[in-house]
Amino acid sequence: MSQIDQLPAGVVVVTGTSRGLGRELVNQLRQRGRSVIAVVRRIVSCTLPAHDDDLQMVEADLSTPAGIEAAIEGIELALGPRSLAALVNGAGAVTPVGPLVAHSSNAMTAALTLMAIAPARLSVALAQRMVPAARVLNLSTRSAHETFPGLSLYCMSKHALHSVSRSLQLECPTTMAVAELIPGEVDTDMQSDLRTPDPADFKMAEFFRMNQPNLIPTGLAVAFIAWVLLDTSPDDYARTDPWYVYDASTHPQWLPQGVAFNYPEP
Template sequence: MTTSSSASRTAIRALVTGHTRGLGAAIAELLLQRDIDVLGLGRGTNAALASAHAAHFSEAVVDLADPLALEQWLASGAFEAFIEGADCVVLVNNAGTVEPIAPLGAQDASAIARAVTLNVATPLMLANALAATPALSANASRRIVHISSGAARNAYAGWSVYCATKAALDHHARAVALDAPTNVRICSLAPGVIDTGMQATIRSTQANHFPLRERFEKLKEDGQLSSPEAAARQVVDYALSEAFGSAPTSDVRELG
């Protein structure tokens, strides 16, 4: 997929959730550097992106852990207005939370509800909106990237909510692939272990709530965490490649 010509600036558009920091900010930045118009969606704004890429970056403030707020935003027509006429739309479902980190019985009920909404309901609602939108021609390509995790495929004590929600994204991608909707490609993609605020949250968790905390502390100490920029490059390169969607689940560490 070519993104270098001036015509491609309007041909490809991308919606990135959780674009204000970490991996989401790095993905948005890289897409903008490739002359792709980006709409950031989240509960905050990214002043740096807005300043550096005023012509090709827009954002909407929506609490993605509130399904009614997202439903109202989708009904506003802002999504259709942004993607209208595009030849390809890339949806990057990046926003997510690792909390609550605690064993069953010690989890806050409201935190569970917010995590399930943010990590599962929001990506599924946005994916459905992209597949159903009348703003694109029948031939337009729709690419859905769920940012998954190794926790989707391996269980960890203290992460029952996070593991379950990321596994839900993987299985959603598998089922959508079986649906084979026209011109829709989907992949639930694990980006590796990245040096972001989520990792800081993990390292600050009580050891009795997350027995593997020491392992993640050591990854930081030993410099084994990927930078958001390096992980974003792998995600974006794959999302724009011809190979994208050839498998419904993948891991950047397994890509050639």
């Protein structure tokens, strides 16, 4: 396994850090000696360790335009004179589930704002604070490339996020290196949100219940995220295909010895 830090010096901003992948990523980044600005919807519900100079928190609801602008302002303030080495757009939500016909314009707007507009705005608004070769990592999903019944808001928002990633790759190649990463089905609250609905309302709940034994532990999925963010070379990082946790060709470089997925092709 390689652990040669290829990310330039500077602060890492992570969104969606109250729980799940975002919280564990903050922990692993701190273990690697990185200063982190953690963006949370509500500081009160965040169980990260108390802040110090190397872990600051910014409170913002990223599902509204005003919340996005508050996040940008808060990050600028927390950065002070320091520069940004990376931005990880992790905040996301699968709820509300249900068919498109059941969703209001407000629910559609909130989902698109959280999962596509916030990553786009944060990337461009913070570009001037980025070091050369700074990295943007967008947490994606197979739902960015396929559409599943009852997951309309999530699928359309993550499809839009895929397009945001491509736009940034095509339009800002000298300002930032942008990549998309699919962490697989990970054992976080998001998966429980997919299992708990009544299958009469959300048929895929049956699949997600059945699939529970195959979930990837959060720490392992984040080891993959941290490896992509910190340890891949500049030439490899900003590839056009998403980084995919089940891509066996990368496993020797980040998967601990003796660990294997019993669910290689979902």
